[in-house]
Amino acid sequence: RKEVEQDPGPFNVPxxxxxxxxCTYSNSASQSFFWYRQDxxxxxxxxxSVYSSGNEDGRFTAQLNRASQYISxxxxxxxxxxxxxxxxxxxxxxxxxxxxxTGTSLTVIP
Amino acid sequence: xxxxxxHPSRVICKxxxxxxxxxxxLDFQATTMFWYRQFPKQSLMLMATSNEGSKATYEQGVExxxxxxxxxxxxxxxxxxxxxxxxxxxxxxxxxxxxLAGIAKNIQYFGAGTRLSVL
Numbered sequence: 001r002k003e004v005e006q007d008p009g010p011f012n013v014p015x016x017x018x019x020x021x022x023c024t025y026s027n028s029a030s031q032s033f034f035w036y037r038q039d040x041x042x043x044x045x046x047x048x049s050v051y052s053s054g055n056e057d058g059r060f061t062a063q064l065n066r067a068s069q070y071i072s073x074x075x076x077x078x079x080x081x082x083x084x085x086x087x088x089x090x091x092x093x094x095x096x097x098x099x100x101x102t103g104t105s106l107t108v109i110p
Numbered sequence: 111x112x113x114x115x116x117h118p119s120r121v122i123c124k125x126x127x128x129x130x131x132x133x134x135x136l137d138f139q140a141t142t143m144f145w146y147r148q149f150p151k152q153s154l155m156l157m158a159t160s161n162e163g164s165k166a167t168y169e170q171g172v173e174x175x176x177x178x179x180x181x182x183x184x185x186x187x188x189x190x191x192x193x194x195x196x197x198x199x200x201x202x203x204x205x206x207x208x209x210l211a212g213i214a215k216n217i218q219y220f221g222a223g224t225r226l227s228v229l
Contacts, residue, residue, distance in 0.1 A: 042223070098218055
């Protein structure tokens with residue numbers, strides 16, 4: 001079983017739509033969680049860390065449910081520039097390893 | 111956030127040659143750096159953890175004699191793909207953490223990646 005699993009999509013949504021991605025992780029001892037964004041043929045860039053209490057950054061909201069071992073990302077009022085692959089990441093309890101999901105592809109359509 | 115520089119960004123080489131990729135932390139010291147490989151439409155796969163002043167830790171299935179890692183200083187790690195073959199063609203990305211970054215110490219910052227094409 002993969003450490004982190006995501007629905008690969010693709011998600012094709014119109015501008016202004018709200019879209020949500022979910023991700024599950026298998027290791028209950030995982031320490032920290034993140035959402036990264038990766039544009040085509042580019043390196044991943046940190047979008048936001050995910051905290052148990054949930055956190056929001058502008059149009060983006062991330063939540064962590066430790067009991068069910070899933071992480072979510074909500075994007076409101078989608079922009080064309082949001083088109084990318086979103087990677088869910090769980091950090092091992094040792095702190096040294098990052099486990100990446102396969103990514104969820106989002107395309108925002110005009 | 112912290113800046114990680116990776117060079118070169120693109121390499122095209124003949125089969126059998128060796129290719130060296132550099133990863134530098136520009137504004138912080140990184141005792142640990144990470145090397146990933148990403149094939150098209152797949153996720154990043156950790157190849158090895160590079161430790162300053164000691165041997166790298168390789169993930170299962172990664173040949174340490176083929177992918178040589180050197181982490182000789184707190185700001186530089188190198189990955190050398192020895193005797194490259196077409197199946198080694200991939201996107202190689204390094205990352206580093208800033209251990210002194212307080213609550214941000216767990217965040218990994220990525221280099222821009224190196225696209226290797228072996229002919």
